[in-house]
Amino acid sequence: xxxxxxxxxxxxxxxxxxxxxxxxxxxxxxxxxxxxxxxxxxxxxxxxxxxxxxxxxxxxxxxxxxxxxxxxxxxxxxxxxxxxxxxxxxxxxxxxxxxxxxxxxxxxxxxxxxxxxxxxxxxxxxxxxxxxxxxxxxxxxxxxxxxxxxxxxxxxxxxxxxxxxxxxxxxxxxxxxxxxxxxxxxxxxxxxxxxxxxxxxxxxxxxxxxxxxxxxxxxxxxxxxxxxxxxxxxxxxxxxx
Numbered sequence: 001x002x003x004x005x006x007x008x009x010x011x012x013x014x015x016x017x018x019x020x021x022x023x024x025x026x027x028x029x030x031x032x033x034x035x036x037x038x039x040x041x042x043x044x045x046x047x048x049x050x051x052x053x054x055x056x057x058x059x060x061x062x063x064x065x066x067x068x069x070x071x072x073x074x075x076x077x078x079x080x081x082x083x084x085x086x087x088x089x090x091x092x093x094x095x096x097x098x099x100x101x102x103x104x105x106x107x108x109x110x111x112x113x114x115x116x117x118x119x120x121x122x123x124x125x126x127x128x129x130x131x132x133x134x135x136x137x138x139x140x141x142x143x144x145x146x147x148x149x150x151x152x153x154x155x156x157x158x159x160x161x162x163x164x165x166x167x168x169x170x171x172x173x174x175x176x177x178x179x180x181x182x183x184x185x186x187x188x189x190x191x192x193x194x195x196x197x198x199x200x201x202x203x204x205x206x207x208x209x210x211x212x213x214x215x216x217x218x219x220x221x222x223x224x225x226x227x228x229x230x231x232x233x234x235x236x237x238x239x240x241x
Contacts (some may be wrong), residue, residue, distance in 0.1 A: 003091060003238065004164075004171040006157060006186070008178035009098035009105055009123070012199060013082075015075045019048055025060045025068050032056050045124055045150040053107050056133035065134065069104055070111040074198075077228035079112065084232050086117045091239050093171070094118050095160065097153045099159060099182060101126035101136045122156045127136045146185050154185040173238070176220075177231060190220035197234075200226040 009018045023031055035054055048226055051185040054067070085092050096118055098105060109115040126136040138150035147153070164171070171230040174189055174194040178204035187196045187208070196218060198205035211217055223233050 004174045005094045005236045006176045011179045014100040018100045051133040053167045081228040081232045103212040157186045
């Protein structure tokens with residue numbers, strides 16, 4: 001018996017968007033209008049690249065960014081939930097699929113000593129250049145019309161499951177925990193024994209309930225959460241069954 005837990009990061013593990021949290025490092029804690037308005041739908045990673053150039057141009061260094069990022073709050077109950085998963089790793093494989101970046105997620109999880117809970121993190125690769133600027137790249141290329149150009153979470157999940165099957169790992173149940181519109185695509189491939197856990201009041205919940213109203217509901221079960229304590233309660237029942 002092995003369960004796969006798939007987590008989004010922003011507004012799921014942490015209670016904010018890590019990419020907008022970094023703006024606290026900018027002069028006067030804000031971006032110039034021209035830069036803010038340069039975002040084009042589906043091209044968030046390129047936009048963040050420009051934000052990082054702006055921060056670098058204004059002398060914002062790696063240590064200041066790290067200090068700022070490690071003050072981001074976790075979602076209610078999340079630290080306890082991840083602690084619980086960490087104590088039951090023989091039952092749970094745990095991955096993150098996120099539109100954030102490797103540097104931010106690494107900083108935040110390590111500062112809270114939670115990085116060992118996760119087997120793999122799939123997110124946009126980021127690194128500091130020789131001149132001290134943070135750079136970010138698209139995670140992959142894909143052909144999904146529904147997803148932003150840098151990341152289709154369904155493709156990530158499918159490839160991960162295929163790789164696990166090759167290793168002889170088959171999951172009793174997949175539990176998908178997320179909040180955003182880009183979490184719908186992977187939820188659509190979940191089977192009836194799986195469960196989607198959309199965060200209450202966020203885009204994913206709204207999109208799932210809209211599908212149900214249109215009589216084309218998702219195949220998996222749906223359990224809405226507002227605190228990670230509710231997710232932990234569900235997992236405790238799951239491992240007792």
